[in-house]
Amino acid sequence: MRKKIALKDIARQVGVSIALVSYVLNNQEEEKRVGKAIAIKIRKAAKQLNYQPNQIAKSLKTRKTHTIGLIVANINYRFTTGITHAIEAEAKKNKYTVIFGSSDENQEKFAELMTVLINRQVDGLILVPVENAEEQIKYLLKHEVPFVLIDRIFPKIQTNFIGLDNYKAAYQCVTHLVNTGHTRIGLINYKTSFYHLHERNRGYLQAMKDNKLKVKKVWHKEIREEHLKDDVHKSVQELVSASHNCDAIFFATEMLAVNGLKRLNALQIKVPDDLAVVSFDEAEAFELFYSPITHGRQPLEEMGKLAVSTLMDIINHKKVCRQVYLESDFHIGKSCGEK
Amino acid sequence: MRKKIALKDIARQVGVSIALVSYVLNNQEEEKRVGKAIAIKIRKAAKQLNYQPNQIAKSLKTRKTHTIGLIVANINYRFTTGITHAIEAEAKKNKYTVIFGSSDENQEKFAELMTVLINRQVDGLILVPVENAEEQIKYLLKHEVPFVLIDRIFPKIQTNFIGLDNYKAAYQCVTHLVNTGHTRIGLINYKTSFYHLHERNRGYLQAMKDNKLKVKKVWHKEIREEHLKDDVHKSVQELVSASHNCDAIFFATEMLAVNGLKRLNALQIKVPDDLAVVSFDEAEAFELFYSPITHGRQPLEEMGKLAVSTLMDIINHKKVCRQVYLESDFHIGKSCGEK
DNA sequence: AAAATTTGCTTAAACGATTAAATAAGTATA
DNA sequence: TATACTTATTTAATCGTTTAAGCAAATTTT
Numbered sequence: 042m043r044k045k046i047a048l049k050d051i052a053r054q055v056g057v058s059i060a061l062v063s064y065v066l067n068n069q070e071e072e073k074r075v076g077k078a079i080a081i082k083i084r085k086a087a088k089q090l091n092y093q094p095n096q097i098a099k100s101l102k103t104r105k106t107h108t109i110g111l112i113v114a115n116i117n118y119r120f121t122t123g124i125t126h127a128i129e130a131e132a133k134k135n136k137y138t139v140i141f142g143s144s145d146e147n148q149e150k151f152a153e154l155m156t157v158l159i160n161r162q163v164d165g166l167i168l169v170p171v172e173n174a175e176e177q178i179k180y181l182l183k184h185e186v187p188f189v190l191i192d193r194i195f196p197k198i199q200t201n202f203i204g205l206d207n208y209k210a211a212y213q214c215v216t217h218l219v220n221t222g223h224t225r226i227g228l229i230n231y232k233t234s235f236y237h238l239h240e241r242n243r244g245y246l247q248a249m250k251d252n253k254l255k256v257k258k259v260w261h262k263e264i265r266e267e268h269l270k271d272d273v274h275k276s277v278q279e280l281v282s283a284s285h286n287c288d289a290i291f292f293a294t295e296m297l298a299v300n301g302l303k304r305l306n307a308l309q310i311k312v313p314d315d316l317a318v319v320s321f322d323e324a325e326a327f328e329l330f331y332s333p334i335t336h337g338r339q340p341l342e343e344m345g346k347l348a349v350s351t352l353m354d355i356i357n358h359k360k361v362c363r364q365v366y367l368e369s370d371f372h373i374g375k376s377c378g379e380k
Numbered sequence: 381m382r383k384k385i386a387l388k389d390i391a392r393q394v395g396v397s398i399a400l401v402s403y404v405l406n407n408q409e410e411e412k413r414v415g416k417a418i419a420i421k422i423r424k425a426a427k428q429l430n431y432q433p434n435q436i437a438k439s440l441k442t443r444k445t446h447t448i449g450l451i452v453a454n455i456n457y458r459f460t461t462g463i464t465h466a467i468e469a470e471a472k473k474n475k476y477t478v479i480f481g482s483s484d485e486n487q488e489k490f491a492e493l494m495t496v497l498i499n500r501q502v503d504g505l506i507l508v509p510v511e512n513a514e515e516q517i518k519y520l521l522k523h524e525v526p527f528v529l530i531d532r533i534f535p536k537i538q539t540n541f542i543g544l545d546n547y548k549a550a551y552q553c554v555t556h557l558v559n560t561g562h563t564r565i566g567l568i569n570y571k572t573s574f575y576h577l578h579e580r581n582r583g584y585l586q587a588m589k590d591n592k593l594k595v596k597k598v599w600h601k602e603i604r605e606e607h608l609k610d611d612v613h614k615s616v617q618e619l620v621s622a623s624h625n626c627d628a629i630f631f632a633t634e635m636l637a638v639n640g641l642k643r644l645n646a647l648q649i650k651v652p653d654d655l656a657v658v659s660f661d662e663a664e665a666f667e668l669f670y671s672p673i674t675h676g677r678q679p680l681e682e683m684g685k686l687a688v689s690t691l692m693d694i695i696n697h698k699k700v701c702r703q704v705y706l707e708s709d710f711h712i713g714k715s716c717g718e719k
Numbered sequence: 720a721a722a723a724t725t726t727g728c729t730t731a732a733a734c735g736a737t738t739a740a741a742t743a744a745g746t747a748t749a
Numbered sequence: 750t751a752t753a754c755t756t757a758t759t760t761a762a763t764c765g766t767t768t769a770a771g772c773a774a775a776t777t778t779t
Binding site: 396397398400413414415418437440441442443 | 725727729731734
Binding site: 042043093094095096097098100101106108116117121122125126129138139140141142143156157159160161162184185186187299302303306324325326328329330331 | 381382432433434435436437439440445447455456460461464465468477478479480481482495496498499500501523524525526638641642645663664665667668669670
């Protein structure tokens with residue numbers, strides 16, 4: 042890489058001190074009373090030499106990198122692309138850049154990424170935390186690193202958070218299944234300690250209860266993330282079997298649903314005639330499925346915006362204590378026998 | 381953010397100079413002949429104080445940020461998530477971080493992002509260039525900024541490049557349609573100046589020619605990116621109309637295909653019975669479609685790896701001149717009437 | 720025993736910016 | 750004319766590292 046133009050070079054060319062150049066190029070000529078003629082000369086030279094400020098040097102001195110660190114859980118989730126897009130756009134409006142990494146749902150990777158980002162002196166972090174990340178979160182609190190959690194929260198730790206009211210959203214999904222005439226509703230969710238996923242369980246159970254529907258324990262399937270495909274296949278098969286005899290399945294995430302639908306296709310089970318399906322989160326595939334999948338959608342744009350603006354407030358020392366639980370958008374397809 | 385521990389703090393605690401601390405923590409105790417006892421003390425103090433080096437300061441001095449800038453075209457492409465994932469993983473193996481931004485296929489955004497990344501002193505760039513980015517590319521060459529283009533190339537400018545043999549891949553797609561008994565094959569591609577997309581046109585035309593099939597001009601539809609949905613809908617409708625009477629459509633990208641399939645669904649046209657379909661690139665939806673879509677897939681892992689390793693070579697001053705045209709993987713579904 | 724070498728550490732100058740403080744003119748006031 | 754401001758500019762410290770060069774003290778060589 043060719044040597045870049047620095048303030049020094051401009052100063053030399055114009056025949057003034059570095060300070061003067063800095064003042065002018067930072068538009069401080071008024072306060073610092075720089076001569077008009079000189080200011081013009083400096084600007085001209087900067088333009089002619091195509092000066093580009095070295096952000097690294099700037100950051101070292103100002104202790105501001107104008108960079109947000111973003112850790113997502115897995116780049117293949119639809120949630121991730123959506124939220125990343127939203128965060129990027131909003132960050133840019135605030136003249137911030139986003140550095141980004143994926144933990145792949147792995148606790149060690151998460152911790153490592155966090156260290157990398159902090160060492161790069163990001164001004165703050167937006168995190169989709171992994172399971173068992175309590176230690177890391179406590180570290181951030183202790184060291185007063187500005188951060189916001191999204192999507193997932195640890196109820197025992199008081200943090201800023203932007204996410205969904207998962208209980209309500211799940212309640213709505215299940216209620217829709219009931220309203221379209223289904224009574225034996227299975228749930229496929231991850232086996233997890235995540236609060237937000239437990240909330241989806243709670244929503245399911247409460248909706249069933251409020252509709253005076255019995256829930257058999259075996260209807261509630263828990264998938265091991267590391268055996269995603271196999272477990273989903275097995276669970277789907279069981280739920281539609283004679284012994285369980287479910288007439289509907291509620292998938293707690295888009296990943297689970299996509300895998301489940303593949304299995305249903307293989308089993309030649311027709312949605313919604315043989316089985317109704319509702320899912321959480323969106324997927325391109327939902328729309329293209331022969332009967333578009335009814336699903337609850339997270340307001341990713343809004344979440345991203347809120348996450349960035351909250352982080353900006355923290356960074357700018359406005360004392361913030363914000364826990365937002367947004368409502369989901371419910372998208373009705375044809376997978377529950379809607380007319 | 382609480383003040384962080386610096387070398388100074390360790391030096392003061394142990395009672396030595398900053399230089400010694402730096403030597404030890406960079407494992408240069410041998411060359412620099414640091415006393416064993418002192419070295420141990422320094423390490424202990426660093427650990428106890430939980431020292432984390434300030435990468436900004438390090439970068440300023442060493443003129444290395446260990447950061448790759450990545451500009452993608454649009455985060456919603458399947459290509460993007462795949463290649464980003466691959467690049468991230470490979471970069472990490474080389475102890476590099478990725479800063480990433482999306483141009484949204486917009487030339488100005490692309491130029492701006494490039495400037496931002498360069499000002500942040502990234503060690504090199506991996507770029508999916510937008511249309512009309514020749515100026516920017518020439519700028520990089522002139523200023524000797526290490527960079528690699530992926531996916532898209534400007535044949536008139538000599539650059540390092542990792543991409544696909546799009547001609548061959550398209551040829552293969554169309555040949556497959558012919559082999560499954562189709563003769564009136566339409567092509568839906570973008571209206572564009574991109575070389576890689578023209579290559580797909582060329583592959584289509586040559587495959588038709590080699591199979592002694594006539595191509596009507598109206599079978600070749602060109603979609604305006606800014607009217608993607610409308611144009612695709614209109615084109616699909618025309619291709620299946622009595623006047624065109626196509627028995628197959630080759631979609632040049634996944635975005636075009638997904639939109640086209642939606643239209644086919646709406647028109648109640650059955651794939652492959654009424655119409656055969658082949659696409660380029662992958663999409664989750666292809667697998668879930670009632671007849672899984674046969675498509676050519678880009679080897680994203682390999683492309684990402686090659687892009688990073690090529691960039692590493694350039695950064696490390698190995699003179700590189702590498703233009704790689706990979707072969708695509710052809711995934712056979714059921715959308716062309718395959719048995 | 721003097722000279723040369725080795726060992727173990729410190730000093731200080733960078734990197735490229737920001738910015739408080741100093742300074743040197745020029746102008747106004749007493 | 751001396752004094753006090755104003756104006757326009759420079760000097761120099763600083764951010765947290767790296768690293769060449771310097772310098773004692775200890776050890777080896779002649």
